[in-house]
Amino acid sequence: MRWAWAVALALLQDPTTPEEQPKIRHLAGELSIWRAATSRVDAVAKERDAYVAKDDRIGTPRGTPAKFLAADALLVLLDRVTAAKDRGLGVERTKEGTVLLKMYRGNLVVESVESKFAVVSDEHGTVTPGGSRSYFIATVDDTSMKVVALEGQLKFTTSLGTTVLVEEGQTLRVDRGAKEAPKPTVTRPEDARVPSLGEAVNLVFNPDFSAGLKDWFLQDLLPSTVSVTVDKDRARSAPASARATMKSTAQNDPIFAQKIVKGLTAGTRYTVRFYVSAERWVDERGEPAVIKVGVDRSGAATFHDTKHHYEFSVMEGRWVSRRIDFEATGSSVRIAFFAPTREGRYSGSLWFDDFCVVAGPER
Numbered sequence: 001m002r003w004a005w006a007v008a009l010a011l012l013q014d015p016t017t018p019e020e021q022p023k024i025r026h027l028a029g030e031l032s033i034w035r036a037a038t039s040r041v042d043a044v045a046k047e048r049d050a051y052v053a054k055d056d057r058i059g060t061p062r063g064t065p066a067k068f069l070a071a072d073a074l075l076v077l078l079d080r081v082t083a084a085k086d087r088g089l090g091v092e093r094t095k096e097g098t099v100l101l102k103m104y105r106g107n108l109v110v111e112s113v114e115s116k117f118a119v120v121s122d123e124h125g126t127v128t129p130g131g132s133r134s135y136f137i138a139t140v141d142d143t144s145m146k147v148v149a150l151e152g153q154l155k156f157t158t159s160l161g162t163t164v165l166v167e168e169g170q171t172l173r174v175d176r177g178a179k180e181a182p183k184p185t186v187t188r189p190e191d192a193r194v195p196s197l198g199e200a201v202n203l204v205f206n207p208d209f210s211a212g213l214k215d216w217f218l219q220d221l222l223p224s225t226v227s228v229t230v231d232k233d234r235a236r237s238a239p240a241s242a243r244a245t246m247k248s249t250a251q252n253d254p255i256f257a258q259k260i261v262k263g264l265t266a267g268t269r270y271t272v273r274f275y276v277s278a279e280r281w282v283d284e285r286g287e288p289a290v291i292k293v294g295v296d297r298s299g300a301a302t303f304h305d306t307k308h309h310y311e312f313s314v315m316e317g318r319w320v321s322r323r324i325d326f327e328a329t330g331s332s333v334r335i336a337f338f339a340p341t342r343e344g345r346y347s348g349s350l351w352f353d354d355f356c357v358v359a360g361p362e363r
Contacts, residue, residue, distance in 0.1 A: 021051040022071040022093040024058065029066030033058050034083040041083050044068075057088030063106070065195040071099045073115040079195035081106035103145075108138045109194050121145050124174050126157045130165060135321070137194065146173045148191050150321050158182075169318030186318060189237050203263050203270075207355040209240040216242070216257035225249040228257055234351055236275045236319045241353035244337075246281075248345040255291065255350065256337035260299060261357045264328040272324040272335060274355045278314040281348030289346050290314070292338040295324055299332035311340065314350065333357070 024044070031044040036055035043061075044050045052058065059082040060066045067077045071093050081089055090102030098116040101108065110119065112134045119127040119138050124145035127138060130153030137148040147156055147166055154166040158174055162181040166172045170184035171191050205215045212230050222228065231243040244256045264270060272295065283289050290311045294303040303309070312322045326333070339346045 021053055022091050022099065023049050023051055024071070024091065025049050025069040027067040027069060027075075029064060029078075030060050030062075031058065031066045031068055031078075032061055032083045034085060034088055036085070039085070052091045054092055055090070057083050057085065057090060057104075059083030059088035059106075070101070073097075073099050073112065074101070074117055075111040076101070077109035077195065079107035079109070081108070103138060103140045105140055105142075107195060108140075109136070110138065111135045123176055125159060128155045128157070129153075130155050135323075137192070144173055144175045146171060146191070148187055150192060150194075151323070167315075169315050169320045189319070192236075192319070192321075201358065203261050203357045203359075204259065204355045208235075208237055208353060209242050212240075213242065213257065216259060218257045221254055221258055223249060223253050225253070226255055231351060234277070236277070236351075236353040241277075241351045244350045244352070246339070246347050246349070248347055249339050250345060251339050251341060251343050252292070253339050254336060255339050255346075256352060258334060258336045259355065260332055260334050262299075262332045264331050264333060264357075265359070266328050266330055268359050269325060269327050270333070270357055270359050272326070272333075272355075272357050273321055275319045275321050275353045276312075276314050277319045277351040278316050279349040279351075280316075281314060281346070281350055283340075283342070283344045283346055285344075288313075288316070289348070290340050291350065292340055293322070293324065294336045294338060295326055296334040296336070297326060297329040299330060299334045303334075303336060309341075319351075319353070 026044040026046050026048060032041050033044060034041050034057040036053060060078060063080045063082050065077060065079045070076050070091055087104050092100040101119045103119060103121045114132045121140050127147055133152040135151035136154055139146045147154060148171045149166045149168045151168050156164045156166055156172050158181055160181060164172060164181055166184050169187055171187045172182055172184045174182055209230055218228055225247050226249055227245050229243050230240050232240045235241040246255055249255060281289050290313050293310045295308040296303050310324055
């Protein structure tokens with residue numbers, strides 16, 4: 001048994017024999033499975049379930065991106081992963097329900113909420129979640145493994161047996177044969193790009209502020225304690241971001257421009273995703289503050305439905321992504337940003353960039 005496999009099982013205290021073959025559901029792209037029993041590659045139909053044996057390998061016919069749900073627990077996107085013996089992606093599930101993803105080469109994007117999992121590269125290391133929510137990119141090539149934490153904390157256990165914490169907004173690169181445990185670095189925008197399936201259409205106009213604040217609604221919405229400007233010096237991706245500066249802003253007050261997104265279909269599920277970075281965003285006591293995001297599915301700017309109010313932490317000096325899933329009730333949705341609900345006054349700066357609203361199954 002190779003060291004990484006042993007480390008993963010030791011960390012999770014699970015036996016090596018899966019209780020049953022895990023199930024996957026093909027969501028997007030072209031997906032195939034190399035079957036060890038027949039040495040044949042079988043195509044997986046969209047929106048259909050398929051079962052994966054221990055030595056089977058998942059991939060795509062030409063290494064193009066594809067998405068699937070693994071064991072009803074993990075949303076997985078593959079890129080540059082082909083299905084063949086000793087290649088592709090292995091999927092197993094232990095008796096305790098832990099999902100094990102075995103990587104060989106290529107890119108893997110994993111999204112999980114309160115799931116037990118481990119991503120294992122025999123040559124480089126093992127990734128396990130550090131909290132309830134995980135969203136990250138793992139890349140394996142001939143010389144190294146790279147892990148980019150987009151949301152949530154990760155734990156990476158190296159061949160030396162050392163566990164390194166990777167916070168959201170950080171990247172860890174592990175070179176094969178390294179004698180010392182690496183240190184995480186701040187993620188570069190180019191390392192945080194998730195492969196596109198070429199199917200989802202972003203419904204947000206001017207998502208990266210390349211047209212300034214055009215189509216972002218500011219007038220008569222912001223209190224005098226808030227200003228919003230375009231910042232070309234601190235963008236997650238070129239050419240710009242939008243900076244909101246608050247000075248003693250009251251709880252529940254708007255802190256950023258509202259966005260109306262049109263072209264939705266009632267009854268369809270959508271995902272809102274954006275990136276945010278902070279600088280001294282604090283309450284009156286100097287404690288770090290959260291942001292509140294309201295999603296008005298009627299598009300009428302009422303924001304009365306508190307079930308669709310979401311509070312998110314932000315990171316000092318780091319770009320982190322935040323996501324909201326919702327079902328459309330009409331042809332438009334309005335998104336707004338507020339100071340926290342907790343009573344008090346809030347000050348500091350927030351930067352926003354790379355907004356996206358897309359349709360498609362997230363589960």
